[in-house]
Amino acid sequence: MPSLNQIFFGPPGTGKTYATVEATLQILDQPFLAKNASSRSALKARFDELLAAGDVRFVTFHQSFSYEDFVEGLRATTDEQGQIRYEVVSGVFKSLCESVATELSGKYRAFKVGDRYGTGYKVTRATPDVVEIEKPQGKHLPIGMSLLNTLASYVDAGTFTIEELGNGRWDKKVPGSILDPFLVNGYKNFLPSMVEHMLGKNEEGLFEPAPVQHSDAKVLIIDEINRGNVSRIFGELITLIEPSKRAGAAEALEVTLPYSKERFSIPGNIHLIGTMNTADRSLAALDIALRRRFTFIEVPPNPELLDEVEVDGIAIGELLSVMNQRIAVLLDRDHCLGHAYFMPLKDEPTLARLEGIFREQILPLLQEYFFENWQRIQWVLNDQRKAPENSFLIQPNQDLIALFGDAVTVGQSNERWELNAEAFARVDAYLGVINHELRK
Structure with missing residues (x-):
């Protein structure tokens, strides 16, 4: 039985969103998942159907996302006479819980x-x-x-x-x-x-409610859960998301919501699935209270998915694996490169496609990781052991005395680096990332 609260975490490009689709189907339609496990398009289509039906809801946390967006808040409206009035509006999480409560009430x-x-x-x-x-x-x-x-x-x-x-x-x-x-x-x-x-009443004047139709499970996917202020967004509900505190559990709890003053509990069939990017330096560590209430599932890079991908003799799985080994030593494993960046090469294994991936995604990401420390980026790409024409990063020759005069000493930290545009189109530039024996 899947956990009620789970978070998929890992570096960018490792397939966390892909994992949420499978996790959602594991909860809502396990037979379909088992039958179509190898068809990504079929799984995504079924996921979209569940999303459209309201069985799945999707939200992205960010720094401006608030309790009022997630649980409930006041919204100003204007009536026909032009008078401003305030009404309590349910947020995305509360409205999902209420939809389940409505179904369980017997409609x-x-x-x-x-x-x-x-x-x-x-x-x-x-x-x-x-x-x-x-x-x-x-x-x-x-x-x-x-x-x-x-x-x-x-x-x-x-x-x-x-x-x-x-x-x-x-x-x-x-x-x-x-x-x-x-x-x-x-x-x-x-x-x-x-x-x-x-x-309602029947002819004898007795109450006759509609037959109870218990709802299936519902899933709320919270993308980038660590980008928001989780304690502030969840508020008092941080306790209620525990399985043992859900409605119907032995230790079930209810709280009084601050705006509506209603008593509120979380149904036992609401599943929370979050994703977390471990490489985002701008984020503080997750609240300990949140960590205790979620199951954490790592989604690491998986170079084996690229084992059969080869571009002009370049083994893409090995290329990714070697770069990640270097990043793990120079930085940490939370900043490794995800295999998803290279997955398009499965359908289009061309040098031009690989060039676009390196130029538009890999190099910019490495620049962000190493804060413009070009020498370390060079080490990840093994440029220090390549012939100059195969190096992605080069240092242009420049007469500093002519530029500044002999009274100015420019330190090593001020060294200039440039991208070698021609290297991106050279097979040996990529082979050299893997094979340090490939020299002049």
């Missing part, structure tokens, strides 16, 4: 715009997440579907009755940590009739 009767409840309370907006009620005085009030589903489930189970919901006697039959008495009793003018509508 009670839905609300429609224009429906009236109590004395003068009218529905002006109805979504899967919220029902907006217009009060007799004209003010608008958003009611979360999670609250309504919870109340309906208690009445359905016989925990308390519609009458007890209306007279406030329900709270003695439900632990105080489940529902907020002030919130529920404050809405008692219309909540009972709304719950009655959700449950």
